[in-house]
Amino acid sequence: MKNKQAKKGSENNEKDRKKSGSSSLLSFGKIFFLLNLGVGLLAVYIYKEYLSPPNVPDVDLNAYWGSYPMNPKPDKSIRKYEVEFSDVMANDLRERLLHRRPFPPPLEDAGFQYGFNSNFLSRVLDYWQNNYNFKEREQFFNRYDHFMTNIQGLDIHYIHVKPNVDAGVEVVPILLLHGWPGSIREFYEIIPKLISKRPSHNFVFEVIIPSLPGFGFSQAPSRPGLGPTEVAVILANLMKRIGIDKYYIQGGDAGHAIGSIMATLFQTEVLGFHTNMPVMFFGVLANLYTTLGSLWPSLIVEPELQSRLYPQHVHLMHQIEESGYFHIQATKPDTVGIGLTDSPAGLAAYILEKFSTWTNKDFRKASDGNLLSKFTLTHLIDNLMVYWSTNSITTSMRLYAETANKRFLSMRFDDIPTNVPTWGIKFKHELAFYPDCVLKLKYKNYLHSTVVEDGGHFAALEMPDVLADDIFEAVDTFQLFHSSGKKPQNIQQPDFETAKSIYDFTVRDMYGRDIKLDKYKGKVVLIVNVASQCGLTDRNYHQLNELYQKYAASHDLRILAFPCNQFNGQEPGSPKEILNFIKERGVKFDVFEKIEVNGENAHPLWKYLKRTKSGTFGDSIKWNFSKFIVDKNGVPVERFGPNEDPINLEPYLAKYW
Incomplete structure (x- = not known):
């Protein structure tokens, strides 16, 4: 049991x-x-x-930012404006500079590492007090036409420069946008370069340069809320007021942020966006990519540029070290603004320290911040005068508070795609670097990055020639983009055996654009195969530059250079490396994509050149820097070997002018 x-x-x-x-x-x-x-x-x-990607936020295109009561019939006229440095203001400024308190001496060998070196600051302030010619600089500012008009309750100031060119030259409008602590003054050296006709381009620029609201000569808002989005709307309305419906934009710093928003909100009006600070500080995916890229840098950035982004912690520490001003201005701009408004010495130290460190972080080691290696005291003080004479330093800094807040960040503009064609130029010492593959997350038609092995944050003032050259190349590409509806693609090449002239051929330039050679009709052309590491390189590049400078404008000479790596591997570089090489050499003539000039894979153009003008010992190209002269009908008429110096071709070229 x-x-x-x-x-x-x-x-x-x-x-x-x-x-x-x-x-x-x-x-x-x-x-x-x-x-x-x-x-x-x-x-x-x-x-x-x-x-x-978030949706494009709804924005008020007519929000009022002026003081109340609102005028029911606001004055929408465009009024002439002149910059004035009055005697009262100048005398008051000199008195403040004269009676400044003694500064504590800097630490030994500190340079600018603790901030602006007080010994050098005394030199700057003495120059401002005793040598800065207020009336002469007032005239300098007024060399271009200034205007004022009321937009959404604010008096907005802008410079408007129209070029004087011959009939047949296209004039295209471009909006140039400054940032902080810059101003309209940054663009004075680049304006003449943008409004002047270039032999290689059949357009020039009509230039519009506004003072951002609250900066310099533009009125500040009366109430909170005027952030980058609202500024973008005001500037879009300004362009309408001027009568310009479609235009290009160029900007850096805050000008980049505002230009980028305009290229997102107004994609039918903005024809192209050129930025000298191509960044996506607030892009969620962008920052995720760059963080993950620290594990495999080669996946997102070219080896030669990795040091600009990685090791990430090194760059992050530098940004933290240099961003103290950002935290102050994003939280308590009015507090720091009191001291800068009352003291020209404080204003000079606060702003000019940025012109040193943001131009090159290594300048911190120098007792003078190496400021005078890139700028003159007169030019730097010009920029200070924009803030001092208008009492706008506090109102300018408020833009940071209107940017680093929940309202603006919730709009996520860096994550909203735009189809506006975009082009960036990346200066070596810019405050931040983003790879092209990351930039393309937002800019769906990001066409090119120009990489420069020099330069910093204030590109228009520091390197106006380089920036102007790049703007012309960018807009040229934007125009090709719009004419084809997409990036230029390969075009069917003719049979080199039956081609009648070089005008039948298409070549690809260093920016990846397909260029039909009939653009050179009626011009004498010199075609050369080039290399950057050849014993003949220095002499040939120097003399080709000399020929171009002498005869491009006077006799319509065009030089077409084709990099080739077939001769002892002396042109091994990538397109970006070749671009950097020719920019360092100051090359102004046209340089095309690297090709082969001999063998089965030789470019059809070069097969045609060799067929029509054979060499002494056969058709093949013997070495780097072989040269062909092409007459105004596009027919090759002379051929010269590598050892013939370009300058010796002058009498031969003259036969075909």
Whole structure:
């Protein structure tokens, strides 16, 4: 009996264990299902909230920013304006500079590492007080036409320069946008370069340069809320007021942020966006990419540019070290503004320290911040005068508070795609670097980056020639983009055996654009195969530059250079490396994509050149810097070997003028 009971009890225990195990498996399955469901829902939430492109926010295109009561019939006229440095203001400024307190001496060998070196500051202030010619500089500012007009309740100031060119030259409008602590003054050296006709381009620029609201000569808003988005709307309305419906934009710093927003909100009006600070500080995906890229840098950035981004912690520490001003201006701009408004010495130290460190971080080691290696005291003080004479340093800094806040950041403009063609130029010492693959997350038609092995944050003032050259190349590409509706593509080449002239051929330039050579009709052309590491390089590049400078304008000479790596591997560089090489050499003539000039894969143009003008020992190109002269009908008429110096071709070229 006991055995039966024991057996029965054992069977019951076994059933309980099976039931318990089955229940445990069921519970585990439920937990696993719920965990997966939770992870899935979390992933959907993260994607929807942070990774998927947000919608373009609704913005008020007519928001009023002036003081109340609002004028029911506002003056919408465009009025002439002149910059004035009044005697009252100048005398007050000199008195403040004269009676400044003694500064604590800098630490030994500190340079600018603790901020502006007080010894050098005394030199700057003495120059401002005793040598800065207020009336002469007032005239300098007024060399271009200034205007004022009321937009959305604010008097907005702008410079408007129209070029004087011959009939047949296209005039295209461009909006130039400054940042902080810059001003309209940054663009004075670049204006003449943009309004002057170039032999290689059949257009010039009509230049519009506004003072941002609250900066310099433009009125500040009366109430909070005027951030980059609202400034973008004001400037778009300004362009309408002027009568310009479609235009290009160039900007850096705050000018980049505002220009980028305009290229997002007004994609039918903005024809192209050129930026000298191509960044996406607030892009969620962009920053995720760059962070993950620190594990495999080669996946997102070219090896030669990796040092501009990685090791990431090194660059992050530098940004933290240099961003103290940002935290102050984003939180308490009016507090720091009191001191800068009252003291010209404080204003000079605060602003000019940025012109040193942001031009090159290594300048911090120098006792004078190496400021005078890139700028003159007169030019730097010109920029200070924009802020001092208008009492606008506080109102300018408020833009940071209107940017680094929940309202603006929630708009996520850096995550909203734009189809406006975009071009960036990346100066070596810019405050931040973003790879092209990251920039293309927002700028769906990001066409090119020009990489410069010099320069910093204030490009228009520091390197106006380089920036102007790049703006022309960018707009040329933007025009090709619009004419084809997409990036230029390869065009079917003719048979070199039956071609009648070079005008039948198409070549690709260093920016990836397909260029039909009939653009050179009616011009004498010199075609050369080039290399950057050849023993003939220095002499040939120098003399080709000399020929171009002498005869491009006077006799319509055009030089077409084709890099080639077939001769002892002396042109091994990537397109960007070749571009940097020719920019360092100051090359103004046209340089095209690297090709082959001999063999089956030789470019059809070069097959045609060799067929029509054979060499001394056969058709093949013997070495770098072989040269062909092409007459005004596009027909090759002379051929010269590598050892013939370009300058010796002058009498031969003259036969075909």
